[in-house]
Amino acid sequence: MARNGISRPYDIVLYGASGFVGRQTVAYLVEHAAALRWALAGRSKERLDAVRKACGADGAKLIVADATDERALDQLASRARVVLSTAGPFARYGSELVAACVRHGTHYVDITGETPWVHRMIVQHHAAAARHGTRIVPGCGFDSVPSDLGAWLVARALWQQHGERCVDVKACFSMRGGLNGGTLASALNALDTGDAKLMDDPFLLNPPGTAPTDAGAHADPLAPHRDTDFGAWVGPFVMGPINTRVVRRSAALLGAAPSADASPFAPSFRYQEYLRFGRGAAAALAAAGASAAMQAGRGAMKLKTARRLAAALAPAPGEGPSQRTMDRGSFRCELVARGERGAVVRGRIAGTGDPGNRATTRFVCEAALALVLDADALPGGHGLGGVLTPSTAFGDVLVRRLQAAGMTVETS
Numbered sequence: 208m209a210r211n212g213i214s215r216p217y218d219i220v221l222y223g224a225s226g227f228v229g230r231q232t233v234a235y236l237v238e239h240a241a242a243l244r245w246a247l248a249g250r251s252k253e254r255l256d257a258v259r260k261a262c263g264a265d266g267a268k269l270i271v272a273d274a275t276d277e278r279a280l281d282q283l284a285s286r287a288r289v290v291l292s293t294a295g296p297f298a299r300y301g302s303e304l305v306a307a308c309v310r311h312g313t314h315y316v317d318i319t320g321e322t323p324w325v326h327r328m329i330v331q332h333h334a335a336a337a338r339h340g341t342r343i344v345p346g347c348g349f350d351s352v353p354s355d356l357g358a359w360l361v362a363r364a365l366w367q368q369h370g371e372r373c374v375d376v377k378a379c380f381s382m383r384g385g386l387n388g389g390t391l392a393s394a395l396n397a398l399d400t401g402d403a404k405l406m407d408d409p410f411l412l413n414p415p416g417t418a419p420t421d422a423g424a425h426a427d428p429l430a431p432h433r434d435t436d437f438g439a440w441v442g443p444f445v446m447g448p449i450n451t452r453v454v455r456r457s458a459a460l461l462g463a464a465p466s467a468d469a470s471p472f473a474p475s476f477r478y479q480e481y482l483r484f485g486r487g488a489a490a491a492l493a494a495a496g497a498s499a500a501m502q503a504g505r506g507a508m509k510l511k512t513a514r515r516l517a518a519a520l521a522p523a524p525g526e527g528p529s530q531r532t533m534d535r536g537s538f539r540c541e542l543v544a545r546g547e548r549g550a551v552v553r554g555r556i557a558g559t560g561d562p563g564n565r566a567t568t569r570f571v572c573e574a575a576l577a578l579v580l581d582a583d584a585l586p587g588g589h590g591l592g593g594v595l596t597p598s599t600a601f602g603d604v605l606v607r608r609l610q611a612a613g614m615t616v617e618t619s
C-alpha cells in the first residue's frame with residue numbers, strides 16, 4: 208500500500224516551477240487547486256520567488272532542491288503526497304527525483320517524452336513502486352495522454368458495447384502550436400547521449416517477455432498514405448515514436464494484470480499513429496514533402512554540428528511560444544479501433560490552446576489532482592503501483608476530469 212498520506216505537509220509539490228511549462232503549471236494550480244496545500248520547488252529560490260509573485264501563488268511555500276541533491280530531494284519527497292515535475296530534460300534532472308519518490312512512497316507525475324529515460328525508470332523502479340502501491344506516471348503531457356487515454360477509451364468501448372477485444376487502434380493528429388526550448392533541449396540531449404538509438408525498439412517500454420515475435424511489423428511509419436478510415440492523407444507524426452511505446456506498455460500492463468480477463472486489448476493488439484494532412488492532391492504532396500523532410504531531419508540530427516546549429520537557431524531552454532501562439536493553438540486526436548470480429552469504434556480527444564503548453568499543463572495538473580482528490584476511484588484501487596502509463600494509472604477518472612476542464616474526450 209502507498210505509504211504517503213494526508214498527514215504530509217503538502218498535497219502537491221511542483222518541481223521545475225520556474226521553467227516555461229512550470230510557470231504555466233503554477234498559474235493552473237492557482238486557479239484550480241486553491242484549496243490544496245502545495246509548494247513550488249526548483250534549484251533557485253530567487254526564481255521560485257519571482258514565479259510565485261508573478262502568478263499570485265501567495266499561499267505556496269518554496270522548496271529549494273537541485274536535481275543532483277539527493278538529501279534535499281529526499282526531504283522534498285517525504286513531505287509531499289504527490290510530486291508533479293516539469294523539470295526537463297528529464298534524463299538530466301529527473302532520475303534522482305523519481306528515486307526519492309519511490310523511496311518515500313510518493314506518487315509522481317511528469318511531462319516527459321524521453322522514452323529511453325522512462326525505460327530506465329521502469330528497469331530501476333517498477334518493482335519497488337508496484338510493491339508499495341506508489342504510482343510513478345511519466346508522460347502525462349501532450350506526450351502521451353491523448354494517444355494513451357484515447358486508445359484505451361476506444362478499446363474499452365469496443366469491449367463494453369460489442370463484447371470484442373481490440374486488435375487494432377489507429378490515431379490521427381492535427382495540431383497547431385509552437386516549440387519550447389526545453390523540448391528541443393530534451394531531444395538534443397537524447398541524441399548527444401546516444402539514448403535516441405534505443406528508440407529503434409517499438410516495444411522499449413514493455414514489461415519483459417511481452418513484446419510480440421513480429422516486433423518489426425510494428426516499426427514506426429516512414430511514408431505517407433491515404434487512409435480510408437480518416438478519409439485523408441496521413442504521414443509520420445513526430446511524436447509517434449514516443450506515444451506508440453506508451454500505448455503498447457498500457458496494453459501489456461492490462462494484459463498482465465491479475466484481472467487480465469477484463470483487458471480490452473487482444474494479445475495481438477497493434478497501435479500506430481499519424482499526422483493528418485487533409486484530402487486531395489495538395490495534401491498528398493504536403494504529406495510526401497513533410498515525410499521526406501522528417502526523414503532528412505532525423506538523418507541530419509545524427510551530426511553534432513547540425514544539432515549545435517538547431518540549438519542556436521531555436522528557442523533556448525526557458526523560452527517558448529508567444530502568448531498569442533499559445534492562445535491560438537489547438538489539437539485534435541481522432542481514433543479508430545477495430546475488434547477481433549470486425550466491430551469499429553471511433554473516438555476523439557481535442558482541446559484549444561498550444562498542445563505543448565496549454566494542453567500539457569491541463570493534462571498533468573488534472574493527473575496530479577486525480578491522485579490527490581480521487582484516490583478512491585482510481586483504477587486498481589489504493590494498492591496499484593509501479594511505473595505506469597496515464598491510462599493504467601488514471602483511466603476514467605482522468606477522462607472525467609479532462610471533460611470537466613473543457614476538453615473533448617468522447618467515443619462514438
Ligand SMILES: NC(=O)c1ccc[n+]([C@@H]2O[C@H](COP(=O)([O-])OP(=O)(O)OC[C@H]3O[C@@H](n4cnc5c(N)ncnc54)[C@H](OP(=O)(O)O)[C@@H]3O)[C@@H](O)[C@H]2O)c1
Nearest residue numbers: 223225226227228274295348349350387389390393524525
Ligand atoms: N509532454 C509534452 O507535451 C511536453 C510539452 C512541453 C515540454 N515538455 C518537456 O518538459 C520539459 C520542460 O520543458 P520547458 O519548456 O518548461 O523547459 P525549461 O523552460 O527549460 O525548464 C527547465 C526546468 O528545469 C529546471 N532545471 C534546470 N537545471 C536544474 C537543476 N540542476 N536542478 C533542478 N532543476 C533544474 C529549470 O530551472 P531554472 O528555472 O532554475 O533554470 C526549469 O525549471 C522538457 O523536458 C520538455 O521536453 C513536454
